[in-house]
Amino acid sequence: xxxxxxxxxxxxxxxxxxxxxxxxxxxxxxxxxxxxxxxxxxxxxxxxxxxxxxxxxxxxxxxxxxxxxxxxxxxxxxxxxxxxxxxxxxxxxxxxxxxxxxxxxxxxxxxxxxxxxxxxxxxxxxxxxxxxxxxxxxxxxxxxxxxxxxxxxxxxxxxxxxxxxxxxxxxxxxxxxxxxxxxxxxxxxxxxxxxxxxxxxxxxxxxxxxxxxxxxxxxxxxxxxxxxxxxxxxxxxxxxxxxxxxxxxxxxxxxxxxxxxxxxxxxxxxxxxxxxxxxxxxxxxxxxxxxxxxxxxxxxxxxxxxxxxxxxxxxxxxxxxxxxxxxxxxxxxxxxxxxxxxxxxxxxxxxxxxxxxxxxxxxxxxxxxxxxxxxxxxxxxxxxxxxxxxxxxxxxxxxxx
Amino acid sequence: xxxxxxxxxxxxxxxxxxxxxxxxxxxxxxxxxxxxxxxxxxxxxxxxxxxxxxxxxxxxxxxxxxxxxxxxxxxxxxxxxxxxxxxxxxxxxxxxxxxxxxxxxxxxxxxxxxxxxxxxxxxxxxxxxxxxxxxxxxxxxxxxxxxxxxxxxxxxxxxxxxxxxxxxxxxxxxxxxxxxxxxxxxxxxxxxxxxxxxxxxxxxxxxxxxxxxxxxxxxxxxxxxxxxxxxxxxxxxxxxxxxxxxxxxxxxxxxxxxxxxxxxxxxxxxxxxxxxxxxxxxxxxxxxxxxxxxxxxxxxxxxxxxxxxxxxxxxxxxxx
Numbered sequence: 001x002x003x004x005x006x007x008x009x010x011x012x013x014x015x016x017x018x019x020x021x022x023x024x025x026x027x028x029x030x031x032x033x034x035x036x037x038x039x040x041x042x043x044x045x046x047x048x049x050x051x052x053x054x055x056x057x058x059x060x061x062x063x064x065x066x067x068x069x070x071x072x073x074x075x076x077x078x079x080x081x082x083x084x085x086x087x088x089x090x091x092x093x094x095x096x097x098x099x100x101x102x103x104x105x106x107x108x109x110x111x112x113x114x115x116x117x118x119x120x121x122x123x124x125x126x127x128x129x130x131x132x133x134x135x136x137x138x139x140x141x142x143x144x145x146x147x148x149x150x151x152x153x154x155x156x157x158x159x160x161x162x163x164x165x166x167x168x169x170x171x172x173x174x175x176x177x178x179x180x181x182x183x184x185x186x187x188x189x190x191x192x193x194x195x196x197x198x199x200x201x202x203x204x205x206x207x208x209x210x211x212x213x214x215x216x217x218x219x220x221x222x223x224x225x226x227x228x229x230x231x232x233x234x235x236x237x238x239x240x241x242x243x244x245x246x247x248x249x250x251x252x253x254x255x256x257x258x259x260x261x262x263x264x265x266x267x268x269x270x271x272x273x274x275x276x277x278x279x280x281x282x283x284x285x286x287x288x289x290x291x292x293x294x295x296x297x298x299x300x301x302x303x304x305x306x307x308x309x310x311x312x313x314x315x316x317x318x319x320x321x322x323x324x325x326x327x328x329x330x331x332x333x334x335x336x337x338x339x340x341x342x343x344x345x346x347x348x349x350x351x352x353x354x355x356x357x358x359x360x361x362x363x364x365x366x367x368x369x370x371x372x373x374x375x376x377x378x379x380x381x382x383x384x385x386x387x388x389x390x391x392x393x394x395x396x397x398x399x400x401x
Numbered sequence: 402x403x404x405x406x407x408x409x410x411x412x413x414x415x416x417x418x419x420x421x422x423x424x425x426x427x428x429x430x431x432x433x434x435x436x437x438x439x440x441x442x443x444x445x446x447x448x449x450x451x452x453x454x455x456x457x458x459x460x461x462x463x464x465x466x467x468x469x470x471x472x473x474x475x476x477x478x479x480x481x482x483x484x485x486x487x488x489x490x491x492x493x494x495x496x497x498x499x500x501x502x503x504x505x506x507x508x509x510x511x512x513x514x515x516x517x518x519x520x521x522x523x524x525x526x527x528x529x530x531x532x533x534x535x536x537x538x539x540x541x542x543x544x545x546x547x548x549x550x551x552x553x554x555x556x557x558x559x560x561x562x563x564x565x566x567x568x569x570x571x572x573x574x575x576x577x578x579x580x581x582x583x584x585x586x587x588x589x590x591x592x593x594x595x596x597x598x599x600x601x602x603x604x605x606x607x608x609x610x611x612x613x614x615x616x617x618x619x620x621x622x623x624x625x626x627x628x629x630x631x632x633x634x635x636x637x638x639x640x641x642x643x644x645x646x647x648x649x650x651x652x653x654x655x656x657x658x659x660x661x662x663x664x665x666x667x668x669x670x671x672x673x674x675x676x677x678x679x680x681x682x683x684x685x686x687x688x689x690x691x692x693x694x695x696x697x698x699x700x701x702x703x704x705x706x707x708x709x710x711x712x713x714x715x716x717x718x719x720x721x
Contacts, residue, residue: 044506045503075502077534077538078530078534078537079530081491081492081495081531082498082530085488085496085498085531086495086496086498088488089464089488089495089502090499090502092499093504093506093507094503095506095507221500221503223461223513226481226482226485227484227485228474229484230487231476232474234476
């Protein structure tokens with residue numbers, strides 16, 4: 001219930017800092033938000049290849065380079081495979097490199113994904129999510145993004161355009177940390193984010209400069225200090241993978257540090273997971289991506305009806321933030337994992353991971369496959385999921401029809 | 402913008418401090434690939450690396466495609482005294498593109514050579530798209546294809562560079578087969594059609610010729626293609642010491658023409674003695690099965706090719 005006696009509206013005076021920040025707010029789509037981040041991070045090398053839905057991102061960067069607004073080198077390659085190969089090559093010379101792709105393009109890059117992480121090149125890549133062919137589709141789901149989860153990349157999923165911009169800055173910071181040195185992949189739901197305008201606050205250049213130091217690689221191609229990179233190994237292979245696992249663990253701490261500093265500099269607070277009404281929630285949805293906005297609306301609606309529901313949105317998938325997830329879902333008795341992806345022959349991929357994390361907790365864990373190929377998800381759909389979950393007495397796996 | 406591009410196309414990077422090779426005395430005494438690699442004894446492709454790096458000197462970044470030559474730098478050892486990188490088999494040229502991008506950002510694209518050293522499988526077959534793309538983007542890279550006419554690292558399978566009737570493990574000599582029945586693809590001609598400023602062929606048996614060509618390539622801005630015939634001892638079924646001789650016979654019989662195309666202008670760099678191809682073929686175990694008709698067919702092809710070369714024509718039209 002709203003309070004009856006309204007206070008008279010105070011004449012609100014903005015601080016100068018806040019005023020500046022509001023001025024820097026722009027109504028832009030996801031692709032532009034990424035482009036702004038690329039500019040703010042002083043990316044020097046951008047190998048590119050067009051694929052829907054990230055094409056406008058490279059167009060924007062090309063435009064800025066041609067107007068002199070951005071000082072960088074955009075090179076349109078002949079395939080995505082070559083794009084990531086060139087990204088590895090250019091990162092090896094010690095210049096900051098940015099890549100964006102998605103869907104079929106990401107599939108073509110697959111051979112080079114473990115090479116980029118194995119050679120420890122901190123490339124940042126945007127995955128403009130789009131369902132995988134066949135049948136060929138245009139709208140998003142997360143199978144393309146999640147197919148990259150086992151290669152040692154840092155993985156982040158954005159819900160809104162602001163997160164896209166912030167995540168790129170944070171990703172560079174974490175990826176380039178000396179005790180991490182792994183590439184990062186950021187998920188951007190095709191069309192829902194990439195082509196939809198939202199207000200995005202663009203930080204001032206000096207803020208990002210303070211947050212993100214200049215790239216200094218120790219392992220690189222330099223004629224003054226010759227090194228041999230990408231060598232074959234015989235029985236030492238496992239040692240390298242152990243080192244990468246240790247780097248992933250280090251990334252957890254680095255993310256924490258970066259989140260803290262980003263909050264001080266920009267005022268925007270991030271965590272590994274976003275908890276919505278989770279303080280006393282008994283049933284909850286766990287999901288990632290842009291559709292979480294709709295789920296939040298459903299949760300808010302049900303809360304106003306007095307139901308104890310909540311939502312946990314995953315922001316970071318690799319390294320897997322086990323502790324944060326366990327802590328967020330601690331009090332929850334029933335959990336619905338909504339997967340906008342499917343590991344055919346089994347169930348949703350996030351469901352697998354959540355089940356593994358909560359294996360000893362004795363909770364009801366249900367899986368809902370929904371929104372494949374951009375199938376529309378409404379507030380009612382999420383309400384139905386939560387209502388369904390409330391009734392269920394055991395864990396179930398369902399497809400939302 | 403157009404003017405800028407033309408300027409960068411014409412500008413010569415200089416030989417980057419390396420002494421121009423005219424005679425044996427001019428050759429750099431420093432080895433940029435040291436001895437003791439995993440390569441077979443008598444390996445000609447390794448000799449190719451040694452010569453190319455001596456020609457280019459220390460201001461060179463080498464990109465290798467997966468193959469025998471990758472194993473020269475098996476962890477934790479490396480024989481290389483220059484920066485060296487291996488990415489995968491089909492993307493040596495796109496990796497080189499990336500390195501070029503980085504060097505350009507640092508203003509070094511004309512001060513550091515990028516040498517791609519890729520096998521024939523990684524050039525003719527799987528790496529062709531990346532190679533073609535790099536030539537299209539006109540990046541300052543030297544692509545040396547060490548051509549041993551097979552996929553050697555996996556055990557001598559047929560590649561698009563395998564010549565007619567050669568025996569490989571995928572074109573065996575049995576009751577119903579006579580070796581490889583597909584004539585090889587003329588890669589140098591395809592690369593010429595990319596408007597490359599410099600295309601040349603060479604052979605490890607003629608080191609001075611090869612080194613001169615590599616040095617010439619390093620002084621021209623743009624994508625350069627040099628094809629190096631490098632006999633494979635086990636693949637061609639030779640004995641260890643026969644590598645040099647078989648290369649020499651291939652050149653002198655006209656089987657492997659040595660030529661240059663500078664800005665599209667064709668010139669033969671070595672007139673062969675035109676000894677019968679039979680002499681060259683009989684040394685190689687992979688041709689041991691050939692009968693007289695098959696040898697004649699190869700001889701005829703070589704004669705026809707040289708007929709046009711001698712007329713100064715680069716393109717030979719084969720009728721099949």
